[in-house]
Amino acid sequence: MKLYYSPGACSLSPHIVLNEAGLPYTTEKVDLKSKKTESGADFTTINAKGAVPALxxxxxxxxxxGAAIVQYLADQKPQSGLAPPAGTMPRYRLIELLNYIASEVHKNFSPLFNPRAAADWKAAAIANLESRFTWLSGYLGDKKYLLGDTFSVADAYLFTVLGWTAKVGIDLGKWPVLAAFCARVAARPKVQATMKAEGLIN
Ligand SMILES: N[C@@H](CCC(=O)N[C@@H](CS)C(=O)NCC(=O)O)C(=O)O
Known part of the structure; x- marks a missing residue:
C-alpha cells in the first residue's frame, strides 16, 4: 500500500493508523498547492479530487x-482493535464519530486556512469549532479515548484535526479534556514515530 500525504494535513490520521496497525506501506509526499508529488507526478492523476489522503x-x-481509509486499514488488522467489528453497535458509534469529526470539525477549519476567506466567515467557523469542541469535551468526559479505554481510528483523526488549533490561534487550553486527550495520544510511541516521519517533531 502507498499513502499519499502532506505533512500535518488530515493524512496524518491514516499515517498514524498504518503505524498503529503495523501494516507494511510506503508514502509519497504531495505539494497541495502545485498538486505535484515528491517524484514529480501530477497528483490529480492519482486522486482526481486533488486532496490527501489517498491510499x-x-x-x-x-x-x-480519510474516514473510509482508516476503517479499511483497521479492518486489515482486526486484532489491532483500531475499529470494532463491522456490523456491531460499537462500529456504528465509530462511524458516527468519524463522520462528526469530518463534517463538523475538519471542514470548519477550512476557511481558517483559506487566505481568501472573509473575516466574518472565519469568525463563524471559529464559533462552530468552539461549540464542537465543547460537545467533544463532554463526550470524552473522563474516558481515555473516544470509545473508552481502547485507542481507535477516531482518536487518530481527532488528534490530527485538534493539532491544527495552534496554527489558527485557538487556545485548546479552554477545553482541558481535549488538551489532555491530545497529550495522551501524542505520547503513544507510534504517534511519535509518525510525527517524526512527517517532520512535525524532531
Ligand atoms: N473529504 C476529504 C477531505 C480531504 C482534505 O480536506 N484534504 C486536504 C488536506 S487536510 C487537502 O488535501 N486539501 C487540498 C485541496 O483540497 O486542494 C477527506 O475527508 O479525506
Whole structure:
C-alpha cells in the first residue's frame, strides 16, 4: 500500500493508523498547492479530487476519504482493535464519530486556512469549532479515548484535526479534556514515530 500525504494535513490520521496497525506501506509526499508529488507526478492523476489522503491498494486501486481509509486499514488488522467489528453497535458509534469529526470539525477549519476567506466567515467557523469542541469535551468526559479505554481510528483523526488549533490561534487550553486527550495520544510511541516521519517533531 502507498499513502499519499502532506505533512500535518488530515493524512496524518491514516499515517498514524498504518503505524498503529503495523501494516507494511510506503508514502509519497504531495505539494497541495502545485498538486505535484515528491517524484514529480501530477497528483490529480492519482486522486482526481486533488486532496490527501489517498491510499493506493496492493491491486492498484485508489481509496480516498480519510474516514473510509482508516476503517479499511483497521479492518486489515482486526486484532489491532483500531475499529470494532463491522456490523456491531460499537462500529456504528465509530462511524458516527468519524463522520462528526469530518463534517463538523475538519471542514470548519477550512476557511481558517483559506487566505481568501472573509473575516466574518472565519469568525463563524471559529464559533462552530468552539461549540464542537465543547460537545467533544463532554463526550470524552473522563474516558481515555473516544470509545473508552481502547485507542481507535477516531482518536487518530481527532488528534490530527485538534493539532491544527495552534496554527489558527485557538487556545485548546479552554477545553482541558481535549488538551489532555491530545497529550495522551501524542505520547503513544507510534504517534511519535509518525510525527517524526512527517517532520512535525524532531
Ligand atoms: N473529504 C476529504 C477531505 C480531504 C482534505 O480536506 N484534504 C486536504 C488536506 S487536510 C487537502 O488535501 N486539501 C487540498 C485541496 O483540497 O486542494 C477527506 O475527508 O479525506
Amino acid at each position: 493506493v491498494l496492493d491491486d492498484g486501486s485508489v481509496l480516498t476519504e
